[in-house]
Amino acid sequence: MRAVRHTAYHTFPTLKEVEKPTPGPGEVLLKVAGAGLCHSDVAIFHEFDEGLNPQMDPEFTLGHENSGWVEELGPGVDGLEIGSAHLVYGPVGCGHCRACTRGQDTYCENATEMPYAGIGLGRDGGVAEYVVVPARNLIPLGDADPIKAAPLSDAGLTPYHAIKLALPHLNGGGKYALVVGLGGLGLVGVQILKALTGATIIATDMKEEAMAEAEKLGAITVPGGEGQVERIREITGGKGVDAAFDFVGVGATVQTAMASAARQSRVTIVGIGNLSPYEWAFLTTPYEAELVNTYWGTVEELHEVVDMYKAGQITPQVTTYSLDEALDAYQLLVEGKIAGRAVVVPHGEK
Template identity: 35%
Template sequence: MKAVRLAAYDTKPELVEVPDPKIESPLDVIVRVGGAGVCRTDLHIIEGQWEAKSGVALPYTIGHENAGWVQEVGSAVTGLRVGDPVILHPLVTCGLCRACRSGDDVHCDTSRFPGIDADGGYAEYLRTNARAVVGLDPTLAPADVAALADAGLTAYHAVAKAARHLRPGDTAVLIGAGGLGHIGIQVFAALSAARMIVVDRSSDALALAADLGAHHTVLADGDEAAAVRDLTAGNGAEAVIDFVGEGGALEAGVAMLRRAGSYYVVGYGGALTVPTIDIISAEINFVGNLVGSYTDLVELMVLAAQDRVRLHTAKYPMHEFATALDDLAAGRVRGRAVLVP
């Protein structure tokens, strides 16, 4: 089959011919790739930023946001048929460790992450296991939803976590209406009866946020914390969900919290410094968020099938992978780029 392989860091990946993946264990599933999301993480992998963390042996096939059709199943796989449209949870998990048994797939003791530390989906076929496979509603095309497997799942996980604690009459602030944030806004509108305030530096992004269901939008111009306080009778918000996590968003975001409020960190890159006396005296919480579970992905696909979460995609045939990566690096992609084998 054809696959886009990285042979050395800081060099361009190449489209090459490699052997098709084979079933190696009874729960393995081979998927014919219908779409592979092109993600900023792929750029970081090529630059070598993940070299120490992943320890992957080069050359290997990148692509960690994958959807397609079942091609072949191992002898122990039930409930999947050849040709079924599917999206793949990004991790291949064991199902036996304590985290897996409590449904917390992301913290599996022995997971693999195709596209990060094993062969991924910039290819015609991909090997995963049955635990990662989520069946798609027949109205959903794999290439249209592939990028929800990572960015969308991360946004869903954080918003659903916050929504479980929010009551009608509460307020949540969502910081950042970009790639993750615009999915988070749609998920929030679907899951919560709380009021939603969206903060972003771009007035175009805020216009999109209002279209997607934000009740109020606030331009991040330095006075955004005061604006949120004005909108909440001086109290602040019960939840702040931060899709940015750097560049001043953190300081402003923490200043938007109500007493006993919770700050959900999704975007990353910055550092958070908060006096401990402020944490105890206002009893505020800080909550990390990493990708999402299998059931998070199942629930997100329900919203996608109901057309309540929509992702704008720019599709590229697989042989134009270099253009897709260049366009992403240059900020020329609207929504998410997807490679189609």
């Protein structure tokens, strides 16, 4: 079969022929319906240095946002119908520590002993014709479109987890939420906030087309640049936002979120920008404002995300590419020219 492989650090991926995988005990072979392309993939092959994270050393197939149809069951797996559509929970922990037993493989207590960080993150992922995944990582989609659902396994789950933890700050009337960065995660984040809260949603980005999409989803938009924070605080009547979500995660965007925050608010860093630090100071920080980061989410929460998708509460903005076009799509992602989420469709759209 064909697959897009991460072959070396600081090296663009390669589309190559590899052996079709076979599911082992407790595993399932999926015929890939869709595989979302993420900026995390770009970081792996474009920015990471050898030795930074040995769990993601090449070579492996990229793709940690996957959906597909059950093709073959491994030994010991039953209860799954051949041909049924599923979304894939990407994190894979040890399976027996406290975090893993509550479905939070992202915070596996034995993560450093695992040979990979997740599906498409050291373990072969879904930018391929087929992918093998643990049966427990499958979330049934029923009749819902698996291609449009593919990005939900990260671009849906990651903002959902961050927003769900911040809900106590958004309960009640007169609340304000801020979304910084309107890429694939940020636009889904706006939809989740709209569905789960009554807060006024403020969204900010440098791209006019991204802000136009956020406005269609019900957000008030503020362009990045000079006067950005002042405009955000003006919308809130001067008090600042009750919860902010930074989907970029560089020093400048964290600074924007913190400068826009109200007292006793919560600022969550969701994006893994890591390009520059944020400098904290006591007298320039709102009192009792929480600054936290989150990573992905739980398998239970992904079931809830799929429920929202089936109910029409969230719809990812998707542009599809064939497997032959996958490398072109990654290049567009490197250049920052992808709106929403690029999804590779190895077997064509149905």
